[in-house]
Amino acid sequence: MIQEVRVITKQGITDSKGEEVLYDINYALGIQSVEKVRTARVFRFEGISSEDAVYLAQKLLAEDIFQEYQINGPVLEDAAVVLEVAYKPGVMNPEAASLIKSAEDLGVKGLVAADSSWSYGFYGKNITEADLDRIMNSLLVNATVEYVVRESPKTLIIQGTPGRTEVIPIRKMNNTELLDLSRDKLFLNLEEMKVVQEYFRRIGRDATDCEIEIIAQTWSEHCVHKTFKAKLIVDGKEKKPLFKRLKDATEEVAHPLVLSAFVDNSGVIEFFDGMAICGKVETHNSPSAIEPYGGAMTGSGGVFRDIVGTGLGAKVLASTDMFCFAPPGTPQDKIPAGCLHPHYLLRRVVAGVRDYGNRMGIPTNNGSLHFHPDFRAKPTVIVGAYGILPAATSRKSWPKAGDLVVTLGGRTGRDGIHGATFSSGEMTDRTMEVNASAVQIGNPIEEKRMFDAILAARDEGLIRTITDCGAGGFASAVGEMGSKTGARIALDRAPLKYPGLAPWEILLSESQERMVLAVDPAHRERLLEICRDYNVEATVLGEFTDDHHFTATYEGQTVMDLDMEFLHNGLPQRVMKAAWKKPVYAEPVIKETGDWNKLFAEVLSHLNVCSKEPIIRLYDHGVQGTNALPPFAGVAEDGPNNAAIMAPILGKPYGMIISHGLNPVLNVIQPYYGSLWSAAEATANAVASGANPEEMALIDNFIWPFPDEESLGALDLAVDACVDFSRATGMPFISGKDSLSSTYRGRDGKVIKIPPVLCISVFGRMPDVSRSVSADFKESNSQIVLVGHRNTDEMAGSVYYDLLGAVGNNLPKIDPGALMEVFKAVYRAIHGGKLLACHDLSEGGLAAALAEMCFGGGLGASIRITGEQKAEYFLFNETAGCFLAEIPHGANPETIFGDIPWAVIGRTVPEPLITAEQSGETLFTLNLEELKEAWQRPMKEVFRS
């Protein structure tokens, strides 16, 4: 028997969730028939009496001051329609465990299961079925994980009998059968399937499902990066594999601060006082495309685990997020079948990052948002994390034979199965249905307490080595840790969320919030005790061996026995052809600007320029008390900064700086220069805030269309750009990831490729955070100085061109060597306290940077444009690596910037106006308040603030 408790907010008291839903219905969906929405919480308890349900309602569920409850009866009866939305059975609802704990704390006996959900009451006389369908399907229900409860469930307990281990007769299969086995599940090609077949023929037996699954997972593009390791034939000539080029460049650069590059879960550099800092940036595009909230959450959760899984365990200090979507106003009929609308994706991805980072207590203080229509094929969702750990524990060690395999944290369920292989496939109209199990809802509290326990265990020296359980689950985590020794695990020991998992599912499950540790048996008891103290479940799954096999048993039967050598090195190197042809884009028709007010407002309200403040406000960017340069500052705290600076050791002046850069549209025009732009923008953001360009490290993330010849050719150029940038500046790449599946293939043969994304992230150290600057103007009558190399004719890919309806061909071509000299000069100037403010130029160009500095400072600006320049190009050119600097009235720019290019372009003024003159005539006078309104409006509308 299930007891149902429904709780509503009393009449007359704000129902914030209801108002939020109403706003979305009215504005995002454009449905006006709904006039009011009220919400109710629904709680279900199995195994208790109705008296106990009343007791729980009074003591736990409903607060009489503002709520009322109903036991086993309806609420919101005056609504036109009431619909309840719940997680599907088997999708973990994190709240259930809290309900059970609290009921126990209150002395309620007999409770065997609990669940919670939401009911929505819709008010309005003219609501149609079609309206409700759209509200449910586009707003409130993600059919992947949720459903509309038409009838109360009979039981909350999930039952099941474990499936058996199947033998797959792979030795006898013909080509068609091999491909059928691979399709939608293994994502291996025929050549790879034949190598697998050959292995089993050689060892003289057929494969178990566990074995086939683990091979597919270990060999997936997501895990092994086949393309990055492939032998490349570019325009007929052989070139080094992409990954090797990046690694070789890092070795050549031999940066003295690097402690660990490309070998651990994140890259590590030296900090101060015997500490080290580390960084990792991940993508979570495929899960986010089909379930953005859960996808973004598990993306954050995964990258945080990469940090805590670095060395012997690091503390997570910061989270970053970079997203690319189609414009939120894209008409529904332009969205390909099987894809979700970008307005929904954007809001739900932001909510996922918010709910994971905020609950973990990790500040999300750096990020960006980019829009291009072709991201309707698949969004790009990039999440980064940074951490700190003692330098002495920053290098990975390997398990010793006899060490225990210990799993910590969340239980294993059917969720997330095939995530690794699924992420390696293209998006199609079938992706949503076939791969529904690949997404799940994260539980940040589980992860937080696990991290607390791990850091306590690390400090007591109990950890031999550690890794996160991400893509591929136990298969990947234990397989990689034991790759040099061997490992044997008993799958039936793994704690399960519910019964019924087949052995291969336990092996492959990507259930979140789990880590795997190698632990000396002598430390077993102490480790388990620490875990108990922190409410963390810890289980010994098996041990590391010295037989170089990966063996798994289930109830005593061997269900997997593979040679580690074959598993990790048996995959044949791919040979891939690449050839990029330069496309030719139309050039815009440049007209004289008549209305400068309008043009400025259009540039500033362009989605790639506008303020992203409403998103930042949803993220707790101040937790841990480490911010020394927050995302927004200035008189009204609405002026954006270039980077995040944190002082991670409270009480010490040492700073960690984080920034990033990307510009997908430039990669469509020319990926080499587009990629140089990303690197220049990423590093310029850090330098503009005061970072020393000689104490920074880089992280690359390539989010690319499926690597056909054309796209692979573009990728080849992008990697060359990274390598050239690294060699010219001395900045090393120390971590990276590629995700090469962002192509949509429709049933009708329609193909949409996303604009290739190279996101470069930067982190570095500074000895004293007080030697840094923000971007807001500080004083009136200061000199405004433009610093850096730019050719203003290079306008292709700019927002200005976009507004003219063109892309163009002549894009900014940055020389990284010359750039480094500019960086050094700007760094010296900031370090020496010569600059009052500094901002780098990016989307929207000098005009956007200037306006943002004015917004922050509450000051206007008066500038001069020299006669020979085209004013629009001067204002809206987007060459990265250029800066606007504020220096005091009377200071000599010559002594500050020396022989790098600089020009005093104007001064700050107390009036809230931006004025420009050219050849002695006033070009325009713009009202700052109006500009700010235009700049802030787009995201305020999307995020209701």
Added chain:
Amino acid sequence: MKKPLVCVLRTDGINCDEETFYAFEKAGADCRLVHVNQLRKGSEKLASYQILVLPGGFSYGDDVHSGKILAVELTSFLKEQLEAFVEAGKLVLGICDGFQVLVRTGLLPDRNLGVIKTTLIANDSHFECRWVNLLLERSHCVFTRGLEGSLISMQVAHGEGKFFTNPATLQEIENRGQVVFRYAGTDGRPTVLYPANPNGSLNAIAGICDSTGRIMGMMPHPERYVERTQHPNWRRMPADTVPHGLAIFKNAVDYARQF
């Protein structure tokens, strides 16, 4: 000088414990991070401490209501210890999630464990992280001695911080001078308007104390402003600006030295 001992309470989902620890140590206290399990097991006793602080975070995920699961746990298992602690005249501070726990245990506003008279509900807007101005009211609150009438700057970061109660209780706590902080505009006047008042709190209330002034709860985070460079606009402020959160911890430490 004698250093008072502070119990910084942790449990699943508490995440402002380390900066709160730092703030109290900087103010001159000795701190211990104590997990609620240690108190339940008896390996730690509240009686050993002079100050109890419930830091911010999402205790148990803020499931059902923010701070609720922890409040139920405290009132179910630690009722006597808490009562004795409060009876002894020692200090209790709840910040953000800690404030939510204090109102849901009943320690605020009346030191009446198990009786909920005031609450903190979902913001009128949504989760909001921003620096706000706080007006310090004249009250007998131990934590804000000497600060009455001043306007200070602090960060809020919460989704359920709207102070709410019935009109009679509201009048009662106003009459008894239990309101410690109010959200204010740049002009220093209390406001109910977003964003200066980030959540729509009744009477712009951001923090209250009990009638003795020894138990205080507040939504803003004083522990995030005990260093000059923690303020978003420190570059615009005089170099000798004293971080606004520090005085609150110092007041607590000074008071607790008497035990």
